[in-house]
Amino acid sequence: MAHQVESERLVSVFAYPMPYEWSIGLYGSKFFQEIKQNRRFVGIRCNGCGKVYVPPRRVCGPCFQELAELVALSDTGVITAFSVVNYPFIDPNTGARRPIPYTYGYIKLDGADNIFSHIINETDLSKIKVGMKVRAIFKDTAEMQGNIQDIKYFDIVA
Amino acid sequence: MDNAAIVGVAQTKYERRKKDQILADLVFDVTRAALDDAGLAIGDIDSVVTVSNDFFDGRTISGMAVGDAAGGEDKNISTVSGDGAFGAFYGLMRVLSGYKATIVVAHYKGSEGSVPITTNGMFDPIFHRHLGIDAISAAALQADAYMARFGIREEDVAQVSVKNHGNAKNNPYAQLPMDITVADVMKSRKIAEPLKLLDCCPISDGAAAIIIANEEIAARTKKKPVWVKGVAHCCEEYFLGDRRLSDPVALQDAARRAYAMAGITDPMAEIDVAEVLEPFSYMEPLWLEGLGFCKPGEGAHLIEKGITTMGGRLPVNPSGGALSANPILVAGLARLIEATLQVRGEAGDRQVKNAATALAHGFNGPCGQSHCVWIMGGKK
Ligand SMILES: [Zn+2]
Numbered sequence: 001m002a003h004q005v006e007s008e009r010l011v012s013v014f015a016y017p018m019p020y021e022w023s024i025g026l027y028g029s030k031f032f033q034e035i036k037q038n039r040r041f042v043g044i045r046c047n048g049c050g051k052v053y054v055p056p057r058r059v060c061g062p063c064f065q066e067l068a069e070l071v072a073l074s075d076t077g078v079i080t081a082f083s084v085v086n087y088p089f090i091d092p093n094t095g096a097r098r099p100i101p102y103t104y105g106y107i108k109l110d111g112a113d114n115i116f117s118h119i120i121n122e123t124d125l126s127k128i129k130v131g132m133k134v135r136a137i138f139k140d141t142a143e144m145q146g147n148i149q150d151i152k153y154f155d156i157v158a
Numbered sequence: 159m160d161n162a163a164i165v166g167v168a169q170t171k172y173e174r175r176k177k178d179q180i181l182a183d184l185v186f187d188v189t190r191a192a193l194d195d196a197g198l199a200i201g202d203i204d205s206v207v208t209v210s211n212d213f214f215d216g217r218t219i220s221g222m223a224v225g226d227a228a229g230g231e232d233k234n235i236s237t238v239s240g241d242g243a244f245g246a247f248y249g250l251m252r253v254l255s256g257y258k259a260t261i262v263v264a265h266y267k268g269s270e271g272s273v274p275i276t277t278n279g280m281f282d283p284i285f286h287r288h289l290g291i292d293a294i295s296a297a298a299l300q301a302d303a304y305m306a307r308f309g310i311r312e313e314d315v316a317q318v319s320v321k322n323h324g325n326a327k328n329n330p331y332a333q334l335p336m337d338i339t340v341a342d343v344m345k346s347r348k349i350a351e352p353l354k355l356l357d358c359c360p361i362s363d364g365a366a367a368i369i370i371a372n373e374e375i376a377a378r379t380k381k382k383p384v385w386v387k388g389v390a391h392c393c394e395e396y397f398l399g400d401r402r403l404s405d406p407v408a409l410q411d412a413a414r415r416a417y418a419m420a421g422i423t424d425p426m427a428e429i430d431v432a433e434v435l436e437p438f439s440y441m442e443p444l445w446l447e448g449l450g451f452c453k454p455g456e457g458a459h460l461i462e463k464g465i466t467t468m469g470g471r472l473p474v475n476p477s478g479g480a481l482s483a484n485p486i487l488v489a490g491l492a493r494l495i496e497a498t499l500q501v502r503g504e505a506g507d508r509q510v511k512n513a514a515t516a517l518a519h520g521f522n523g524p525c526g527q528s529h530c531v532w533i534m535g536g537k538k
């Protein structure tokens with residue numbers, strides 16, 4: 001057998017996930033708390049360039065400046081891009097598979113200068129267009145867990 | 159080699175869990191603090207190196223997440239894994255290749271992932287990972303190989319833990335300043351023979367940054383520039399079984415080349431203080447052997463004779479070393495920062511008198527697969 005070079009090629013399988021526990025930080029925490037308490041979004045304004053970022057963070061990259069002025073936003077915005085996704089998505093936290101198709105949206109929240117990403121509750125291409133107005137649909141407050149899924153999705157309103 | 163200097167440094171305090179801060183917060187804080195230390199503005203920086211690792215950060219292409227916080231807007235950012243000493247090496251290369259000033263920022267939160275799982279992830283997934291080997295059990299094998307070969311006793315290496323935790327009392331950034339005795343180390347919980355709890359580093363969170371600059375920038379910084387006199391790194395085999403664990407040949411090679419560049423022929427006589435990366439107590443004497451401060455097998459005598467203690471001929475790890483705080487991706491950069499502070503004369507209560515030449519050492523990979531050696535001096 002020592003000279004036999006042809007044989008089945010094997011694989012080494014790992015199925016156990018790597019767990020993580022990431023800090024959310026001050027402004028990330030405020031973002032989720034604002035959703036739970038007031039069912040709206042909060043951004044942060046840069047005093048250097050005036051840009052309002054959502055979700056809020058500590059630093060404006062272009063200005064390299066500390067941000068501190070939180071700005072209350074509403075729960076509405078405008079679709080700037082979207083994609084109806086037709087392959088399954090496995091939630092890395094729960095392992096649950098999201099039904100397909102679903103629509104991933106690139107949404108400019110009213111009052112913000114950057115773009116927020118979330119799910120849009122419409123998969124019929126004849127009913128969704130860039131420029132449409134959307135509104136966030138939140139979970140019931142009692143069910144909120146302080147994470148991005150406290151927002152169920154955005155509904156098209158106009 | 160053209161002259162290049164470290165002109166700004168910053169560290170966070172190292173702690174078990176920095177729950178209130180995300181990685182970008184830590185990076186933003188040390189980036190600004192290093193700029194303040196240098197008396198430079200972000201506009202003076204033209205190159206950014208971040209030290210990140212995907213398994214540790216739990217994020218694919220992890221370096222991209224901290225670019226804004228590192229002042230990387232409109233700049234050239236690269237990421238180097240490892241312990242920060244290698245990121246600094248790459249930062250130096252950038253300055254030597256024409257950038258004026260590179261900021262090197264390292265961050266690590268051991269509290270956010272599973273250290274056994276992420277360090278098990280260093281090993282080969284076909285032959286080794288299933289066995290459960292990780293940073294600690296691999297170190298235990300190396301400790302046993304080293305101690306058996308030279309007849310070193312557990313009490314001998316326990317002295318390193320006593321010294322370094324004691325030194326940490328003088329370092330406001332250290333996580334575990336402690337007054338302990340050899341007996342305390344010996345009776346601490348068995349982790350993996352021959353390593354006991356107090357022979358092992360803690361899990362740590364923290365960040366650090368340095369600014370490496372060319373002569374033009376170094377001529378106008380706030381603090382005295384600390385010059386790179388010599389530096390080299392070297393790597394050996396990946397599989398532990400392909401190496402002789404008691405014989406750190408990569409370190410010997412890196413040291414030899416760094417000394418040659420710095421014009422050092424007798425390291426014990428010419429180096430005033432050393433910061434070496436020792437997440438496990440036995441590593442300090444083993445690395446001191448590799449660095450040529452003594453013959454193989456004699457590293458433990460250095461501490462016994464008081465040579466490596468504060469006030470000795472060659473104080474080693476005045477900061478308390480990695481035994482007193484081991485933010486893995488930051489720990490080598492912290493050694494380089496400590497060496498820089500020593501040469502500046504700004505090391506506070508841990509200052510070694512008249513430290514004109516300092517050695518900093520970092521390593522990457524289990525049991526020191528690759529090593530990086532820096533010689534820093536106050537004169538160009
Ligand atoms: Zn701005």
